[in-house]
Amino acid sequence: MTASQAALEAVFDAAVAADERIEPRDWMPDAYRAGLVRQIAQHAHSEIIGMQPEANWITRAPSLRRKAILMAKVQDEAGHGLYLYSAAETLGTSRDELLDKLHSGRQKYSSIFNYPTLTWADVGAIGWLVDGAAITNQVPLCRCSYGPYARAMVRVCKEESFHQRQGYEALLALSRGTEAQHAMAQDAVDRWWWPSLMMFGPPDDESTHSAQAMAWKIKRHSNDELRQRFVDIAAPQAESLGLTLPDPDLKWNEERGHYDFGPIDWDEFWNVLKGNGPCNEQRLSKRRKAHEDGAWVREAAAAYAGKHDGRHGNDNHGRDDAHGRHDEQHTHTHGEAGA
Ligand code: BYC
Secondary structure: OOHHHHHHHHHHHHHHHOOOOEOOOOOOOHHHHHHHHHHHHHHHHHHHHOHHHHHOOHHHOOOHHHHHHHHHHHHHHHHHHHHHHHHHHOOOOOHHHHHHHHHOOOOOOOHHHHOOOOOOHHHHHHHHHHHHHHHHHHOHHHHOOEHHHHHHHHHHHHHHHHHHHHHHHHHHHHHOOOHHHHHHHHHHHHHHHHHHHHOOOOOHHHOOOHHHHHHOOOOOOOHHHHHHHHHHHHHHHHHHHOOOOOOOOOEEEOOOOEEEOOOOOHHHHHHHHHHHOOOHHHHHHHHHHHHHHOHHHHHHHHHHHHHHHHHHHHHOOOHHHHHHHHHHHHHHHHHHOOO
């Protein structure tokens, strides 16, 4: 390492230690940049793929009100994906490159979205448990050391809270409904509970990235800490819903001040990550098809932007100035959008 690199690294380390934000133009270690791109890309892909299981129920929502809410929620997930791809772009990685890695299976998305949505109650269970787990994981990311990711998370978390409440409310309606509706809600919770706990990632002693990510203040808590926090929140909520969680070992532990819970089937988790979950193939092939079907939209948008740029150049003799201003505005918009 050269002396000037060591000086840059010292400035970076001091900023992280002082809880200051690292911004796109700041010097950062290559591994910090690569680690962020990995996590943010995986997060963005999860948001986009996560639209599929819920969108499955838009046409069959039980009322106009439920349909409108679900459509808004699925659209929100698309928006989250876009903030996150923009955040990754500030690290010098294009959206095309990331999508290519998703479509070719070189980058991951959350294990949770490889499970099917079999009944309407699954929409409620996803809102309550999956969005609930997502909020638990993502609220601390609002304090992530990388500015654009942290700012994107503020808005994402506000919207996720609404999603979580809608899921809880939908499940409550079913739980208090007919016997068949109650049974449908219980069945959905039975299927989504364990995969929701797996969302937090492998146990701490098997987590490859946690130690470094926590040292750099990308992650603020370990996978197991967040998982425990989620169980502590969800267990009393299940009681209020009049539903049970499918874990005979779930029990309040007075001494620890936490709920104890049973063992997680990590073989299932790793198997889903390897591509062998119930819906891995379906999710990826649908995503690839959506991307191919959208090619004409991207081409039209690029042609329109090209035409717009050309007009700018022809109309304006000070082309360089105009471009300089354009770039500045562009950067500014990124900041405003929280990414
Ligand atoms: N699924 O070292 P570790 C949402 C991978 S919510 C798939 O602990 P890290 C949404 C991990 O990538 C879901 N893969 O990793 C909610 C690594 O493999 P690579 C998205 C997983 O990064 C509602 C290996 O296992 N949220 O979007 O320190 C509606 C070792 O793990 C999973 C986020 O992404 C998993 N569950 O910790 C719609 C939040 N867990 O990369 C949408 C941001 C681990 O070395 N992400 N792996 O090949 C994070 O907080 C962290 O990345 C994680 C994992 C906690 C997920």
